[in-house]
Amino acid sequence: MxxxxxxxxxxxxxxxxxxxxxxxxxxxxxxxxxxxxxxxxxxxxxxxxxxxxxxxxxxxxxxxxxxxxxxxxxxxxxxxxxxxxxxxxxxxxxxxxxxxxxxxxxxxxxxxxxxxxxxxxxxxxxxxxxIEGSELETILRQLQDDNNEAEVDLVYEQIADYMLQVSRLHFSAIGPINKDTSGAWTVTDRPLTTNMNNLASVVTNYPVDQFPKAAFTSAQAFLHYRADENLVHLQVQRNLAHSAQDAEKCFIARHRFKQLIERFYSPSEADNGPFIPYCHDFRPKNMLARYEEGSLKIVAVLDFEYVNTMPAQFAYDPPWWLAMVSPGLMLEKFAMEDFEELYVPRLEQFLRAMAKAEAKKNASHGREAFSLTSRMRDSWTSKRFWFNYGIRKGWSVDVVYWSALHEPGDEKLSGDLEKEMSLIAEKKMEQLAAYEAECDARGIAQSG
CATH class of the missing domain: 3.30.200.20 (Phosphorylase Kinase; domain 1)
Structure with missing residues (x-):
């Protein structure tokens, strides 16, 4: 969908x-x-x-x-x-x-x-x-096309080291990092996310007064807020569903995501922190690299807008960009098996790079019980990777649920939710008709 x-x-x-x-x-x-x-x-x-x-x-x-x-x-x-x-x-x-x-x-x-x-x-x-350099994504694609896996390894090892450094940065609340009057780094303000910006800018009449007003001190509270934000999104965006069946699938997916929170984030599991900075756009597209003394070196990491401290498990996910495609966009067009065929070999390669980065850190700082490599592997095998991806991205939540998290029988809802779903489906079709009429009146082309 x-x-x-x-x-x-x-x-x-x-x-x-x-x-x-x-x-x-x-x-x-x-x-x-x-x-x-x-x-x-x-x-x-x-x-x-x-x-x-x-x-x-x-x-x-x-x-x-x-x-x-x-x-x-x-x-x-x-x-x-x-x-x-x-x-x-x-x-x-x-x-x-x-x-x-x-x-x-x-x-x-x-x-x-x-x-x-x-x-x-x-x-x-x-x-x-x-900073002078070439976009790393372009370089990385060429290395992969040329089967130059040794240099791909070198790129992955540098990024793994950066992710490892970030995973050690701990805070007690969810939101943007700021400096207090004493010069200490702290989190007190509300998280401002890409999803909030998109809802405010490309959804007519989204109730922006419902956005957070302050930092969160509970992972569960933040995730429930995000799930509720997705449900409000379903209510107000007039062209979010193009048929009654689409509307029902969106309704099921967004309610199930809310119900999945305790499966992937039990209340006893680091609910009050630590919280770790997370940047969804921390990827080769926003990195510059160049050859120095014959070795490919990342010289700049750019674009840290909409970065907040987040539940630690976000920082423990393997990178979503390893297949060099957006998971959400790929799942809209292809089957999960097609994505995994591209992603899993690169995941294994990246985890080897992460293990190497951790070994270097352990050699210089003493061995730690914490292993980002094993946490990333667990995130993938447990499907927490998919839950985290979907809960962050309101326009991908539906396709992620149906492609990665849905299990047979999950589409059955309680009686009250079944009634609400029927009303929502009817409302979405009324909204869609009004939206399409307004588009026609304005001469705006639509895609179905």
Missing amino acids: KTEFDKIAEEAGNAELEAWAAKVKAANEEIVAFVGQKLRTNVPGEFVRYLQGSYNVNLVIRFGEEDIVIVRFPKRGITAARFLEEKVKNEVRFLEYLAEKTAIPVPKIRDWGMTKDSPSQLGPYIIMDY
Whole structure:
């Protein structure tokens, strides 16, 4: 089954983005001067090029031969307006935290600020060092195509080491990392997630007042919130289901996900922490690499927006990107067996790399009882990998349930839920008819 964004909300966001992008282009000279002022340099600045991301636009600016920086703005219309400044502040603090507490190569932040301080009020910004390198995903695909498994191993070992470092960072609440007045790193604010941003920007009339107001101190409470967020999503997105049968399948999947919480997260299992930073986009697409002294080295890890401390088990999952495809998108088109055929050999290769990274850490710091390798393997074999993936991604929760977690007989619901499902299916078809009529009136093309 396939779910999609609300095309009406998406079109509105694209129109806002287009108008904002024109404003950025018109302000190029002002932006260059602004960055030079923030860097306190007398060397004239030169705009080099744009680097486009999914949620941000980056301007590369050169000052003389040596100093090259990026100024990064979140894209209007893609990032919900209510989250712009919260998103940037959270990312800045996490980059600063990683630079202080780990050896993960992240760009140095030179300056940052809010919309009121930005050129032409373009939005909150981050100025950071530009790092020369090639996108690791492109390199990794070529290595795999060439069957250069030794260098794939080298890439995996570096990423495994980074994941191992992150797995040791423990907090007592779920949310973004910040610094308190004493300079200590802590978590007190609500988690801001990619899913929240998407609900606020590409679902018409999602009740944003129901988003969290504070950090969570219980894994169970957070997961129940996420399950409820998915149920509200089903209620309000008018084109989430394209038939009554689709609506019923979404209803079953989202209720079953809520019921699966205690199977994968028993109340006695680290419910009050530790909580560990988790970045869904921690993947080769957001890493830069280059050859140094004949060896392929990752030189930058980028894009830490929407990072929060999360239930520790998220950090104990094997990487979802190992097959170089999105699991949710693949399951929409193919069978689980097709995904596993691609994923499992790479999983075994990555677990060998993780075991090697752990052996190095143990040799230098003394042996620990904790094994990330064994936890990752257990996550895969227990299907917790799939539960965690689905609970994070509201547009994939349905296909993940039916492809990976459904067992025969699970589709049977209690009498009260059966009645509610019938009403929801009827409501979804009424919503869909109204949505399609509005799309036609606006001349917006739809996909079924």
